[in-house]
Amino acid sequence: MSHAPKTVETYKLTVRDFHALFPLLDSDQRHELLDGQIYIMPIPGTPHVRALRRLERQFLRHEGPGLCIWAGGLILSEHAEVWPDLMLREAEPPEGAPAALPAQVKLLVEVSDTTLHHDAHKKLWDYHRAGVAEYWVLDVQGRQVLRYLPPSYASEAFVSGGPPLSPQAYPDVAIDVGALFS
Template sequence: MSLPISRHFFTVAEFERMGQAGVFSNDARLELIEGEIIEMSPIGTRHAACVKYLSRILNHKVGDVVLVSTQDPIRLNDFSEPQPDVALLKLRDDFYRNAHPTPGDVLLVIEVADTTVEYDRQVKAADYAKAGIREMWLVNIPAERIEVYADPVAGEYRIVNFYQRGEDVKSHTFAGLSVSVNDVLG
């Protein structure tokens, strides 16, 4: 006799209570995606360098009008709280001290992927699109390109652009914002 497998999906509130109760080790790198607790991959040197570059250049280019957030949680809904590598958020006087940003606060998310390209492209991009995040960039380290996803409709991005080495990524959210693929990838 086979028994059905039962899965329990966690809410953001449950996930946060588990963290506060010490269920996870202090150095655990976890995020909640569609109710599932996902262990994030270790951060490699190329990944870390891309995040540092993006943080620096975005702070320089748009840091006076937005908050550049690095590897911090965003509450998409009751079942998803990803930690994008970089996010551009609406400025707030409290710097989101009382609550994590929600989709209405997010202008752009950037995921840097070395070993998680397919997961980020299929699962996380869909989660961001369903939440109405206007623009997502995927820094695809193995392919040496940056993929831009914009204009979410019915849980999918209608605009998809690929930028290769030698090109500049052009944002759909910020007129005039461009970033060199060569500089991001090193």
Template structure:
């Protein structure tokens, strides 16, 4: 069995070549290509319902664009480049320039990750730090098992807790003060 060489860092070009040739989802984090497991059907249902509610609000008010996985979000440049595929992404209309043909090239305004047992620690710790470093304004962690939504907002250089929403507690967002999502509509 071979041992990976920690001095080898993959580039964005390596990542794109692998993704073009593979029938899997991957992310590029700190020069390492990480396979992302396929989501469960429950994960997909929750993602679909939440995206539907967000998309309706965004379209009704002409606020920007909403994307769902798999879409590459490219953060940083050169050897510090990270590539993630969040479950749901929102880019505000005034920042539409970061939306390119192949990827979103910069920090979205909102990133949503639906938690799975196999990725929860990764989403809670590592990705949260990456999103803060590159300026994601809001980060939502959606937990199907507990039927809760945790909202984090960017304050200075950190994503800080804004609230945990469950049952009939409306999810509120600084991005859309006029939107109140009922978690029961999502779970």
């Protein structure tokens, strides 16, 4: 008979486990997997949706060969899959392709109305570790865009009335930050 102390064990879900659980999850909620844990994300409110649509309209003026606006899953690792608000890719994935991989994403955008701390801290470092080329957080309440670039992923803020913001992969695409929040 063993008298060894018992310890609490945890189990990190894989992306495969996460997908198997989809039928059991509340379909009215948004779910993401980070570090093997399921996060229930808030449903986007009107300020979130408004800022995202305004950004999409600015990008749509430039969409064409080499620039594809995409919303869908992104597999960061064996234990992480997220659903960013918007990604820029070089092309649409083939029909039936699984979620995107970080190397396929030129820009990843999260709109933060109520999730700024999560997006600018937890997700930031997960995206950095996965090798995301460029990450923007649209801070709806602060009326600014926070841009993060490798190698340090130090933040650079772009505010209303300031210079236009361009993704590194698409320097000819100028985003009017003020128009996102007005």
